Amino acid sequence: MKEIAIGIDIGGTNTKFGLVDKDGETLFQKSIPTRAEGDVNEFFKDLQESIQGALKNFPDVDIKGVGIGAPNANYYKQTIEHAPNIRWGTIVPFGEIFKKYFKYPMVMTNDANAAAIGEMVYGAAKGMKDFIVITLGTGLGSGIVVNGQLVYGHDGFAGELGHVIVNPNGRYCGCGRKGCLETYVSATGIKRTVFKLLADYTYKSELRAIAFDDLTAEFITQAAMRKDPIAIAAFEYTGRILGIKLADTMVHTSPEAIFLFGGLVKAGDYIFKPTLEHMEKNMFPVFKNKLKLIPSGLMDKNAAVLGAAALVWKEFETP
Numbered sequence: 001m002k003e004i005a006i007g008i009d010i011g012g013t014n015t016k017f018g019l020v021d022k023d024g025e026t027l028f029q030k031s032i033p034t035r036a037e038g039d040v041n042e043f044f045k046d047l048q049e050s051i052q053g054a055l056k057n058f059p060d061v062d063i064k065g066v067g068i069g070a071p072n073a074n075y076y077k078q079t080i081e082h083a084p085n086i087r088w089g090t091i092v093p094f095g096e097i098f099k100k101y102f103k104y105p106m107v108m109t110n111d112a113n114a115a116a117i118g119e120m121v122y123g124a125a126k127g128m129k130d131f132i133v134i135t136l137g138t139g140l141g142s143g144i145v146v147n148g149q150l151v152y153g154h155d156g157f158a159g160e161l162g163h164v165i166v167n168p169n170g171r172y173c174g175c176g177r178k179g180c181l182e183t184y185v186s187a188t189g190i191k192r193t194v195f196k197l198l199a200d201y202t203y204k205s206e207l208r209a210i211a212f213d214d215l216t217a218e219f220i221t222q223a224a225m226r227k228d229p230i231a232i233a234a235f236e237y238t239g240r241i242l243g244i245k246l247a248d249t250m251v252h253t254s255p256e257a258i259f260l261f262g263g264l265v266k267a268g269d270y271i272f273k274p275t276l277e278h279m280e281k282n283m284f285p286v287f288k289n290k291l292k293l294i295p296s297g298l299m300d301k302n303a304a305v306l307g308a309a310a311l312v313w314k315e316f317e318t319p
Contacts, residue, residue, distance in 0.1 A: 001060055001061065001062045002021060002058075002060065002061050002062065003021065003022060003061070003062045003064050004019050004020060004021050004027065004058075004061045004062070004063060004064065005019075005020050005021075005022075005063070005064055005065060005066070005067055005309040005310075005311075005312035005313060006018070006019060006020075006051065006063060006065070006066045006067070006104070006309065006312075007020050007066075007067050007069075007304075007305040007306060007307070007308035007309030007310070007311075007312075008047070008066060008067065008068045008069070008305075008308050009068075009069045009070075009111065009114070009304035009305055009307075009308050010034060010068065010069065010070040010071070010080075010086070011034060011071075011085075012034060012036050012071070012083075012084075012085030012086055013033070013034060013036070013085075014031045014032065014033060014034055015031065015032050015033075015034045015043070015047065016029065016030070016031045016302070016304060016305050017029070017030060017031075017032075017047070017050070017051060017054075017305065018030075018302065018305040018306075018309065019054060019055075019058060019061070020305065020306060020309035022313060024121075024122040024301075024306060026302060026305065026306070027058060027061075028054045028057065028058070029302065029305060030050055030054060032046050032047065032050050033046070034086070036085060036086045036087055036088070037087045037088075038087075038088075039088075040088040040089070040092060040094075040097060041097065043088075044097060044098070044100070044101045045101075047101070048101045048102065051102075063104055064105075064312050064313070064316055064317070065104055065105040065106060065107065065312040065315070065316045066098075066102065066104045066105070066106045066107075066312065067106075067107055067108070067114065067307075067308040067309050067310065067311030067312040067315070068094075068106065068107070068108035068109075068114075068308055068311075069108070069109065069110065069111040069113070069114030069115075069304060069307055069308040069311075070083070070086070070094070070108060070110065070111065071083040071084070071085065071086060071110060071111060072084075072086075072110060073094070073108045073109050073110045073111075074155075074156040074157065075107075075108065075109040075113070075150075075152050075156045076152065076155070076156040077095070077156060078093075078094055078095025078096070078098070078106070078108055079091050079092060079093055079094055079095070080092040080094050084174060094108065095108070105316055107311045107312065107315040107316070108311075109150070109152075109311065110141065111135070111141060111304065111307070112133065112135045112141025112142050112143045112159075113143040113150050113152075113159070114143070114304070114307035114308050114310070114311055115133050115135055115141070115143055115261060115296075115298070115303060115304070115307045116131075116132070116133040116142075116143025116144070116145055116150060116307075117143070117145075117150065117307055117310045117311050117314050118298055118303055118306045118307025118308075118309075118310040119131070119133050119143075119259055119261075119296060119297060119298060119307075120145065120148075120310070120314070121306075121310035121313055121314060122297075122298060122301075122306050122310055123259070123296060123297030123298045123303075124257075124259060124294065124295075124296065124297030124298075125145070125257065125259065125297070128145075128256050128257060129145070129146075129147050129148040129256075130145065130146055130147065130253060130254065130255045130256050131145050131255045131256055131257045131258065131259065132144050132145070132161075132249065132253070132255045132257075132258045132259070133145075133258075133259045133261060133296065134161065134242075134246075134258060134259070134260050134261065135261045135262050136185065136186055136187065136260060136261065136262035136263065136264040136265060137186065137187060137262045137263065138186060138187055138188055139162050139174070139182040139186050139188070140161065140162030140181055140182035140185050140186045140189075141160075141162060142159050142160065142161035142162065143159060144158070144159040144161075144253060144255075145255075146253050151253075161181060161245070161249060162180060162181050162182035162186070163175055163177070163180045163181065163182065164180070164181050164245060164248070165177070165179045165180060165181075166179050166180070166181050166183075166184055166241055166245065167179035170183065170184075171183035171184065171189075171192060181241070181242075181245055184237075184238065184241045184242075185238055185241055185242045185245075185264075186264075187216070187217035187262075187263055187264060189238065190217055190220055190234050190235070190238050190264065191212065191215050191216075191217070191220070193234045193237050193238060194207055194215065194220060194230060194231070194234045195212060197230050197233050197234055197237070198230060201229075201230070201233075203229045203230055204229075205223075205228050205229060205230035205231070206223055206226070206228055207219075207220070207223055207228065207230050207231060208230075217263050217264055218263060218266070220234060220235075220267075221263075221264070221266055221267040221270070224267060224270045225267075225270075232270065235267055235270040235271050235274065236274045238264070238271065238274075239270075239271050239272075239273065239274025239275040239277070239278065240274055240275075240278045241278075242271075242275045242278075242279075243274065243275040243276065243277065243278030243279035243280075243281070243282065244278055244279070244282050246258060246275065246279045246291075246293070247278075247279045247280075247281075247282040247283045247284070247287075248282075250279075250283060250284065250287045250291060251284050251287070254287065254290075255291065256291070256292065257291065257292040257293070257294060258291060258292070258293050258294075259294055259295065259296045259297070260272075260275075260293070260294075260295055260296065261295070261296035261298065261299065261303065265295050265296070265299060266299075272293065272295075275293065276293050279291070279293065
């Protein structure tokens with residue numbers, strides 16, 4: 001009988017789930033609307049129906065558990081707290097409700113932490129005990145692993161590198177503060193940088209013809225590859241800020257590697273080169289030239305579902 005984990009990634013618009021074996025093979029995958037407003041039980045009914053329907057096609061599997069990655073998920077309390085794009089309530093007792101619909105053991109954490117465990121189980125961090133995963137999406141998420149264990153802190157919310165302060169008088173952040181790292185280093189952050197550069201410089205740039213709401217990080221990457229000066233400068237600026245903050249991060253846990261994941265990583269050297277340069281330039285001397293800064297090993301895979309499934313093997317398997 002094949003052992004599998006059910007990995008669930010909850011997003012503000014859609015929720016993906018998959019049946020994943022220990023080798024990282026996804027046997028089945030599906031996406032359903034999250035129904036992120038109103039009664040959370042409607043979401044659970046849809047999820048239960050979809051998962052039960054999927055399992056009918058796999059009668060000979062042994063389900064070891066369910067792993068869930070969700071925004072602002074608390075590992076200890078199994079709650080979703082103050083999630084900006086999921087409006088089921090301020091603090092959702094997700095674990096309690098889960099037990100009404102499913103009989104399987106469940107573990108949940110935020111999506112960036114799930115990505116870190118996915119990197120450890122299925123990705124490029126196999127065999128590593130000290131590393132960090134940085135997810136560069138709409139915001140900046142992070143999962144910090146020390147001695148083979150995710151760092152949760154006393155309340156379950158440790159490791160939010162996206163909300164370290166770059167400039168206390170800087171850009172407004174969705175968290176209510178100013179100058180958070182993710183307002184500079186993220187898909188949204190680099191868009192804001194592009195428009196600042198367009199205002200400050202008179203360089204010819206194809207980015208001048210694009211409205212803010214129409215501009216994407218992917219287009220900025222493509223423009224950089226076409227040698228657009230504003231796009232290249234935006235990546236230089238983004239990499240400088242990220243590099244300085246990674247140098248700061250190094251002194252806290254001394255990781256063997258930092259993995260970058262997300263759309264901005266597809267820019268390759270345009271983001272990695274300035275990040276590495278400014279990280280090493282600002283590194284505490286004892287750590288210089290020790291850190292590996294590399295792309296995630298899950299870039300071309302369904303990282304969200306794999307990361308959620310990996311939580312099961314990490315949490316419930318006896319070593």
